[in-house]
Amino acid sequence: MLTSRKQQLAVRALNYDLFENAQIGISKQAILPKEQAGALPSTETLEHLFNRFNFLYFDGKLSHPVIEYSNRMTCAGSYTPVKNLIKISRKYHNIFPDEIEDTLKHEMIHIIHFNHNAAFKAEANRIGASLKAKTHPSLRRQPKYLYVCPSCGLEYPRKKKVRMSSCGDCSRRGRFDPDFKLKLAKSFAAGREISYA
Numbered sequence: 001m002l003t004s005r006k007q008q009l010a011v012r013a014l015n016y017d018l019f020e021n022a023q024i025g026i027s028k029q030a031i032l033p034k035e036q037a038g039a040l041p042s043t044e045t046l047e048h049l050f051n052r053f054n055f056l057y058f059d060g061k062l063s064h065p066v067i068e069y070s071n072r073m074t075c076a077g078s079y080t081p082v083k084n085l086i087k088i089s090r091k092y093h094n095i096f097p098d099e100i101e102d103t104l105k106h107e108m109i110h111i112i113h114f115n116h117n118a119a120f121k122a123e124a125n126r127i128g129a130s131l132k133a134k135t136h137p138s139l140r141r142q143p144k145y146l147y148v149c150p151s152c153g154l155e156y157p158r159k160k161k162v163r164m165s166s167c168g169d170c171s172r173r174g175r176f177d178p179d180f181k182l183k184l185a186k187s188f189a190a191g192r193e194i195s196y197a
Contacts, residue, residue, distance in 0.1 A: 076133035
């Protein structure tokens with residue numbers, strides 16, 4: 001008789017594999033159910049997938065988090081231990097839809113290893129999860145400010161305002177030099193470009 005909630009979820013994940021995907025046993029290769037063409041899997045499907053991976057790789061011992069999509073994130077996913085929440089990025093997975101299982105496995109490891117330390121890497125290697133997400137130009141945040149060196153004219157695009165920065169090429173020994181302090185040339189705040197003379 002199954003007494004714990006974890007055991008029930010593990011059996012449910014096993015039954016999902018056996019009957020929904022018509023498999024005779026548990027495969028290490030995950031198979032997402034067919035969703036609408038071009039659509040990401042539903043959160044219910046992600047929860048089934050979580051249960052399956054939990055049973056296959058962690059003996060059903062991981063606590064079950066809330067799984068949701070984020071429309072704002074540009075990284076593949078995140079895990080917040082205080083909220084016991086796994087977020088999956090829609091922007092990232094609309095570009096790389098085949099990476100969703102890998103992202104979920106990666107975030108599941110964060111439940112037991114918060115940092116990307118040696119134990120995390122060993123666990124990722126054991127279950128076949130990648131350590132880093134792919135990059136894509138549309139996932140990079142655009143700079144809000146453009147600074148210029150007054151001496152050599154070298155441009156420095158930045159996402160945040162800088163106060164005490166000088167040109168790396170003109171400054172001596174990598175220290176701040178007020179003679180080569182960067183000057184704000186353009187600001188792209190609020191969707192408008194403002195030039196400074």
